[in-house]
Amino acid sequence: MADVRIERITKQFGQAIAVNDLSLHVRDHEFVSLLGPSGCGKTTTMRCVAGLERPDAGQIFIGERDVTTLLPRDRDVALVFQSYALYPHMTTRNNIGYPLRLRGMDKPKRDAAVEETAMMFGIDELLERFPRQLSGGQQQRVALSRAVVRQPRAFLMDEPLSNIDALLRVTMRAELKRLQQQLGITTIFVTHDQVEALTLSDRIVVMEFGTVQQVGKPLEIYRQPANLFVARFVGSPPMNFFEGELRSEAGETVFVSDMLRVPVVAPRHAPANRVTLGVRPESLTVESAPSDGATRAKIALLEPLGYETIVHATIGSDVVRSRVADGEDLAVDQDVWLRIGSELLFDTQSGVLLS
Amino acid sequence: MSVRSLPLATNRPGRWQAVQHLWQIPEQRLALLLLLPSLLVVLLTMLYPLIVTIRMALSSERGQFVGLGNLTRLATTNIFLESMSFTLRFSAFVVIVSLLLGLGLALVVNSIYVPMKTLWITILIIPLMVSDIVSAVVWRLMYHPTIGILNYALSLVGLPRVDWLGKSSTAFFSVGIIEIWRSAPFFFIMLYAALQLIPPDVYESASVDGAGGVRAFFDMTLPYLRPVMTVALMLQFIGATRAFGIIVGATEGGPGRATWTISYFIYRYAFRAQQMHFASAAVLVLVLLTIVAGVLFFRFVWVQRDAA
Amino acid sequence: MQPNASASNAGKRALVYLVLALALIWTLFPIYWVVVTSLKSNAELAASTPSLLPLQPVLDGYRTVIERGIPRMALNSVIVAVGTTIVSLALAVPGSYGLTRLGLPRRIGTPLALAIGFALIFPAIAIVVPMFQLAVRLGIYDQLGTLILLNVPFNAAFALWVLRTVWMDIPRNIEEAALLDGDTRFTAFRRVLLPAMLPSLIAVAVLVFIFTWNEFLFALIFSTSPRAMTLPIGIAAQVPQHELSWQIVAAAGTVALVPVVAATVLLQRYLVRGLTFGMAK
Numbered sequence: 039m040a041d042v043r044i045e046r047i048t049k050q051f052g053q054a055i056a057v058n059d060l061s062l063h064v065r066d067h068e069f070v071s072l073l074g075p076s077g078c079g080k081t082t083t084m085r086c087v088a089g090l091e092r093p094d095a096g097q098i099f100i101g102e103r104d105v106t107t108l109l110p111r112d113r114d115v116a117l118v119f120q121s122y123a124l125y126p127h128m129t130t131r132n133n134i135g136y137p138l139r140l141r142g143m144d145k146p147k148r149d150a151a152v153e154e155t156a157m158m159f160g161i162d163e164l165l166e167r168f169p170r171q172l173s174g175g176q177q178q179r180v181a182l183s184r185a186v187v188r189q190p191r192a193f194l195m196d197e198p199l200s201n202i203d204a205l206l207r208v209t210m211r212a213e214l215k216r217l218q219q220q221l222g223i224t225t226i227f228v229t230h231d232q233v234e235a236l237t238l239s240d241r242i243v244v245m246e247f248g249t250v251q252q253v254g255k256p257l258e259i260y261r262q263p264a265n266l267f268v269a270r271f272v273g274s275p276p277m278n279f280f281e282g283e284l285r286s287e288a289g290e291t292v293f294v295s296d297m298l299r300v301p302v303v304a305p306r307h308a309p310a311n312r313v314t315l316g317v318r319p320e321s322l323t324v325e326s327a328p329s330d331g332a333t334r335a336k337i338a339l340l341e342p343l344g345y346e347t348i349v350h351a352t353i354g355s356d357v358v359r360s361r362v363a364d365g366e367d368l369a370v371d372q373d374v375w376l377r378i379g380s381e382l383l384f385d386t387q388s389g390v391l392l393s
Numbered sequence: 394m395s396v397r398s399l400p401l402a403t404n405r406p407g408r409w410q411a412v413q414h415l416w417q418i419p420e421q422r423l424a425l426l427l428l429l430p431s432l433l434v435v436l437l438t439m440l441y442p443l444i445v446t447i448r449m450a451l452s453s454e455r456g457q458f459v460g461l462g463n464l465t466r467l468a469t470t471n472i473f474l475e476s477m478s479f480t481l482r483f484s485a486f487v488v489i490v491s492l493l494l495g496l497g498l499a500l501v502v503n504s505i506y507v508p509m510k511t512l513w514i515t516i517l518i519i520p521l522m523v524s525d526i527v528s529a530v531v532w533r534l535m536y537h538p539t540i541g542i543l544n545y546a547l548s549l550v551g552l553p554r555v556d557w558l559g560k561s562s563t564a565f566f567s568v569g570i571i572e573i574w575r576s577a578p579f580f581f582i583m584l585y586a587a588l589q590l591i592p593p594d595v596y597e598s599a600s601v602d603g604a605g606g607v608r609a610f611f612d613m614t615l616p617y618l619r620p621v622m623t624v625a626l627m628l629q630f631i632g633a634t635r636a637f638g639i640i641v642g643a644t645e646g647g648p649g650r651a652t653w654t655i656s657y658f659i660y661r662y663a664f665r666a667q668q669m670h671f672a673s674a675a676v677l678v679l680v681l682l683t684i685v686a687g688v689l690f691f692r693f694v695w696v697q698r699d700a701a
Numbered sequence: 702m703q704p705n706a707s708a709s710n711a712g713k714r715a716l717v718y719l720v721l722a723l724a725l726i727w728t729l730f731p732i733y734w735v736v737v738t739s740l741k742s743n744a745e746l747a748a749s750t751p752s753l754l755p756l757q758p759v760l761d762g763y764r765t766v767i768e769r770g771i772p773r774m775a776l777n778s779v780i781v782a783v784g785t786t787i788v789s790l791a792l793a794v795p796g797s798y799g800l801t802r803l804g805l806p807r808r809i810g811t812p813l814a815l816a817i818g819f820a821l822i823f824p825a826i827a828i829v830v831p832m833f834q835l836a837v838r839l840g841i842y843d844q845l846g847t848l849i850l851l852n853v854p855f856n857a858a859f860a861l862w863v864l865r866t867v868w869m870d871i872p873r874n875i876e877e878a879a880l881l882d883g884d885t886r887f888t889a890f891r892r893v894l895l896p897a898m899l900p901s902l903i904a905v906a907v908l909v910f911i912f913t914w915n916e917f918l919f920a921l922i923f924s925t926s927p928r929a930m931t932l933p934i935g936i937a938a939q940v941p942q943h944e945l946s947w948q949i950v951a952a953a954g955t956v957a958l959v960p961v962v963a964a965t966v967l968l969q970r971y972l973v974r975g976l977t978f979g980m981a982k
């Protein structure tokens with residue numbers, strides 16, 4: 039096992055910059071997720087670490103070793119592809135055993151290792167089947183087994199759960215977490231699914247346009263997004279934003295927009311220009327009677343999810359979303375009053391978090 | 394022992410080491426290196442003869458330069474023009490009938506009423522594997538005036554015997570049928586494969602929209618088949634214009650010169666009449682036509698996956 | 702086509718079976734007729750009405766065919782076909798890999814692919830005269846090796862063209878997985894990619910074998926003596942001019958048909974895959 043250090047790598051495809059001067063340090067035993075919109079360079083970053091792409095600039099270290107110019111095979115990392123990439127002409131047994139075979143391990147030992155791993159993933163019944171005879175979820179476990187069996191220094195997983203159905207995904211997610219804790223292998227995990235990232239990771243890396251926007255613990259990312267991009271990207275339903283300015287009124291700092299007047303905690307660095315107020319849906323409480331400091335709104339849409347209800351309400355022309363635990367007495371077109379619990383302030387122009 | 398402490402098998406010296414080293418060179422250079430032998434073989438086989446042919450076509454049989462003499466002579470040689478005309482009519486006849494037969498068979502075998510489809514496919518593609526010369530022989534036995542089965546069948550229903558391959562009026566169709574026998578299975582298998590690629594929900598949504606049977610065929614099936622159909626048509630048309638073995642085997646160009654194809658013309662002049670230079674002029678014409686066909690083919694027909 | 706049950710189902714079913722019956726006759730009867738004729742005697746062939754079964758099957762045709770050296774020609778055909786298959790694949794397998802897998806830029810790869818594709822439609826008759834003169838000059842006329850040399854380019858081009866689409870269908874990830882598992886580019890090619898594409902390789906090999914087994918033009922022009930004559934030439938030579946001894950050519954034809962029909966029956970799946978350029982799996 040080893041840490042993975044990515045130092046200022048850049049990768050271009052023709053004119054397109056897939057990864058732009060990206061640095062990241064994944065510590066030993068750590069589980070780090072890469073999160074970001076499609077095309078932001080997650081896969082490319084992984085492939086650079088794996089050695090399937092050669093970065094145009096920058097260096098990559100695995101443990102103490104500079105692997106930037108090493109062939110994939112000499113890096114001792116395992117990559118689980120979104121498409122699984124099982125060898126179609128080999129049985130499950132031979133698929134999992136292949137990396138061991140390449141290391142010259144003799145057949146009895148190999149079989150023992152393969153069977154042990156297969157047992158761990160609950161696919162020991164499927165060892166003599168070919169990939170085409172396996173379901174998506176089973177193929178995925180074979181791919182994971184093949185990665186695990188050789189005890190690599192680092193695991194790279196590119197959306198390994200995206201091809202399986204929602205129910206199995208939840209199971210596999212739990213299994214992955216258990217596995218990683220058990221084996222303690224340094225893991226870089228790519229996902230589109232925020233819940234996956236938030237639940238699995240020790241730390242999350244949010245990327246955009248080939249650069250890192252924020253690195254942090256899941257709750258940090260959620261509660262203290264470094265900038266507007268991260269704030270907008272993480273969380274579902276997304277954070278509500280209001281544009282306005284800060285005023286000092288009677289020794290208090292107040293956020294003022296067309297529709298809102300909200301007293302806020304004064305940021306350390308007072309901005310020179312306009313600010314954006316961000317409020318998570320769960321920090322926006324819905325009240326059915328007016329009270330001091332609450333803003334009047336009209337319910338436009340209700341999405342009851344069973345355990346909670348998403349309330350879409352209009353303030354003037356803005357739509358805001360709120361999450362309420364108990365929405366049974368609400369009705370569309372009803373007038374309600376919204377109260378802001380906790381909020382974040384961003385510099386509108388630079389997007390940087392102020393609070 | 395931990396797996397990691399084991400050396401990679403491929404790092405150890407072995408039989409393949411020399412090749413291994415070769416394969417470490419930069420990708421694109423390796424690509425060209427691997428392609429080079431095939432390219433050389435294929436291109437030299439086309440280019441060397443082409444250059445020789447051009448030189449020969451521009452000189453007389455005794456080697457004097459005659460410029461376009463051979464070509465102008467070709468343009469006024471009736472049998473060449475007739476061979477051209479026969480080749481084109483023959484090829485058109487063959488591919489059109491083969492397409493219709495192949496399409497019909499593909500639809501029939503694809504229908505839900507047919508059990509054991511694999512067996513049917515196996516049987517129906519057999520003629521595709523039979524050589525031109527053997528097909529010719531096979532059908533000569535069918536066509537034979539006395540020992541052939543066709544005339545016997547005619548006599549059973551009281552019709553007069555026909556000299557299938559011996560009369561110019563029937564030779565065209567008779568030879569055409571031999572070629573159709575070999576070529577229809579190609580359309581069948583291509584179109585059958587293409588039918589398998591049509592997503593079933595296309596039909597389901599069509600039937601929901603109220604398009605059934607014939608309507609669904611023209612609105613749904615045909616558009617899906619068209620690209621494959623075009624490719625198959627082009628390939629088989631080009632193939633049919635090369636008909637040679639079938640002519641040698643079935644008619645030797647006869648009766649008279651009624652079934653000369655371009656290939657047969659070139660063969661007769663080059664190797665029977667020993668006029669290789671004159672024959673080269675015909676080769677040149679054939680190559681030019683092939684280039685035109687090739688450009689059309691790769692420009693407009695073979696777009697499918699290379700565009701992706 | 703339409704799974705809807707309707708009153709006309711019985712009618713449709715009858716029509717389908719009628720068409721299939723006709724197709725069966727159309728496809729197989731000519732072949733049946735050669736086999737039957739090959740077993741007839743001269744006397745029977747002279748009868749005024751041909752019989753659907755040989756009344757007294759005799760092997761005269763086959764005996765004559767053996768006397769006239771057809772087995773040797775069949776052996777020659779095998780040698781030429783096997784040789785051509787091996788050489789063509791040895792060229793086309795690495796060639797198609799290089800063409801599709803090693804990041805050749807499109808502006809180089811596409812023209813090369815088209816050049817290969819053009820060879821597929823290049824007329825064989827167009828190379829015959831210059832190659833004939835060359836072969837005579839080099840003293841390699843009338844040799845089996847020469848026939849192989851002539852057959853290779855066209856079949857290598859065919860194999861390259863088909864295998865190119867096969868490579869494009871094999872996910873790149875599989876190769877990358879092998880690289881990460883510890884393969885080099887070469888061992889990944891040898892141990893993972895080649896086995897993964899084996900069915901397609903078999904398909905191409907069988908087709909090249911059959912094409913060469915059937916090849917007539919080169920064989921006609923480039924061989925004159927029994928040591929280089931192949932089966933198709935032998936068959937063509939058995940066609941009687943005026944006599945009725947058609948059982949001889951029928952027997953020779955049967956000899957040529959047997960491996961082809963056997964291959965079709967045994968390897969149908971592979972043949973279909975190769976013939977449809979990988980469209981059918």
Ligand SMILES: Nc1ncnc2c1ncn2[C@@H]1O[C@H](COP(=O)(O)OP(=O)(O)OP(=O)(O)O)[C@@H](O)[C@H]1O
Nearest residue numbers: 051054055056074075076077078079080081082083
């Ligand atoms: N081989 C390639 N050639 C050209 N451009 C590429 C190549 N691979 C990636 N790109 C480009 O680089 C950018 C980053 O791609 P990458 O695959 O890393 O994104 P991603 O974050 O993994 O996206 P997704 O979430 O959709 O998988 C994209 O704009 C993509 O189009």
Ligand SMILES: [Mg+2]
Nearest residue numbers: 080081082196
């Ligand atoms: Mg990706």
